[in-house]
Amino acid sequence: MKLKQLEGLLGGLTQFPNPKLELEQYPTGPHIASRMLYTAENSFDDITGKVVADFGCGCGTLAVASALLDAEHVLGIDIDPQSLELAQENAADLELDIDLIWSDIKSLNFKVLPVDTVVMNPPFGTRKRGADMEFLAMGLKVASKAVYSLHKTSTREHIKRMALRGCNAISAEVLCELRYDLPHMYKFHNKKEVDIAVDLWRFVPNARR
Amino acid sequence: MRLLTHNMLASNVRGATTGYPLKLEASNWCTKEVELNADFIRGLLPKIDWRALVATTRALGLPDLLPDEQPPEEEIFAKGAADVEGSAIRRIHHALLEIHVQQGSLTCPDTNRSFPIDKGIPNMMLHEDEV
Numbered sequence: 001m002k003l004k005q006l007e008g009l010l011g012g013l014t015q016f017p018n019p020k021l022e023l024e025q026y027p028t029g030p031h032i033a034s035r036m037l038y039t040a041e042n043s044f045d046d047i048t049g050k051v052v053a054d055f056g057c058g059c060g061t062l063a064v065a066s067a068l069l070d071a072e073h074v075l076g077i078d079i080d081p082q083s084l085e086l087a088q089e090n091a092a093d094l095e096l097d098i099d100l101i102w103s104d105i106k107s108l109n110f111k112v113l114p115v116d117t118v119v120m121n122p123p124f125g126t127r128k129r130g131a132d133m134e135f136l137a138m139g140l141k142v143a144s145k146a147v148y149s150l151h152k153t154s155t156r157e158h159i160k161r162m163a164l165r166g167c168n169a170i171s172a173e174v175l176c177e178l179r180y181d182l183p184h185m186y187k188f189h190n191k192k193e194v195d196i197a198v199d200l201w202r203f204v205p206n207a208r209r
Numbered sequence: 210m211r212l213l214t215h216n217m218l219a220s221n222v223r224g225a226t227t228g229y230p231l232k233l234e235a236s237n238w239c240t241k242e243v244e245l246n247a248d249f250i251r252g253l254l255p256k257i258d259w260r261a262l263v264a265t266t267r268a269l270g271l272p273d274l275l276p277d278e279q280p281p282e283e284e285i286f287a288k289g290a291a292d293v294e295g296s297a298i299r300r301i302h303h304a305l306l307e308i309h310v311q312q313g314s315l316t317c318p319d320t321n322r323s324f325p326i327d328k329g330i331p332n333m334m335l336h337e338d339e340v
Contacts, residue, residue: 049249051213072249073213073306084330097241097309099214103333107340109221111229114213114256 007034013090024123028061037065050116060087062119067096074098106134118143121150140167140205153197170204213305220317230261233268235313245302
C-alpha cells in the first residue's frame with residue numbers, strides 16, 4: 001500500500017468526540033500515524049505478517065494502520081471503554097479484524113509473549129507525570145522486535161536514558177521529528193492550534209528473556 | 210477476542226500466583242476465515258502455550274479440533290499440509306486466528322475473579338483494592 005493511500009484511509013476514521021483530559025487523549029493524526037507505520041514496515045519489516053500491539057490505542061488509528069499493512073494479528077489495549085467501542089467501529093468500517101482489551105497498561109499481565117512489535121502514541125506525561133514511562137517500560141517488556149513511539153522532542157535526552165538504562169533497551173533511535181498539530185480541544189489550550197515538536201522513536205528491546 | 214489473545218492473557222489481580230491460564234466460558238462465538246500463513250504459524254508456535262490453547266478449544270465444545278499434545282513440527286509443516294483439509298496446521302491456524310469469542314468470561318484460576326467479555330472485548334480492569 002502506498003503512503004498516500006494509507007494516510008487517506010486513516011483520515012476517514014472517527015476520532016474522540018469528547019476527549020478526556022486526564023487520559024491526555026490526543027488523536028494521532030493521519031499524517032503522523034501513516035508515516036509511523038509506513039516507516040516501521042518499509043524500513044524495518046516490523047508490521048506485515050507480525051503480531052502488533054497498540055498500547056493506549058484510543059480510537060484505534062495505529063491498530064487500524066497495522067491491520068491495513070497486513071499485520072497477522074493486531075491487539076489494541078486501552079483504559080477507556082468508549083474509545084474501544086470507537087476503535088471497533090473504525091476497524092469494522094474498513095472490514096478489518098483487530099482484537100481489543102479493556103485494561104490499564106500498567107496492570108497488563110501477559111504470560112506468553114508472541115508480540116513482535118508495539119506501536120503507541122502514549123500520553124506525554126504532561127498531566128500525569130511518568131505516564132509516558134509506564135507505557136515505554138511495558139512496551140519494551142512485551143515486544144520482541146521493536147517499539148515505535150511518539151514523545152515530545154523536549155524530553156529527548158530523558159527518553160533515551162530511560163529506555164537504555166531504565167528499560168534495558170538495546171537501542172533507542174529518533175527516526176524523525178514531526179509537528180504534532182493539537183487542535184483546540186481543551187480549555188487550557190488558549191491558542192487556536194498548538195503546534196508541538198514530537199520525535200518518532202524506534203526502540204529495540206532486549207529480547208533475551 | 211481471538212484465542213491467540215486469550216493465550217497471552219493472565220490475571221493480575223492481587224493474590225494470583227500465575228493467574229494463568231484464564232478459564233474461558235463463551236456463550237457466543239463465531240468464526241471468520243483468514244488466509245493461512247505457514248511462516249507466521251511456524252514463528253508463533255514455540256511462543257504460545259499449547260495446553261492453554263487446547264483447553265480453550267475444549268471450552269468452546271470442540272473436543273476434536275486439537276490433540277492433547279502438540280504434533281511434531283515435521284508433521285505440522287509437512288510439504289503441502291496447508292492445502293489439506295483437516296491437517297494439523299489448518300486446525301492450529303483455525304484455533305488461533307479464526308475463532309472470535311463475542312460474549313462470555315475469563316476466570317482467574319487462583320482467585321476465581323471473573324473478567325467479563327462483552328462484544329468481543331475482555332474487561333481486565335481491576336478495582337483499586339485488587340491491585
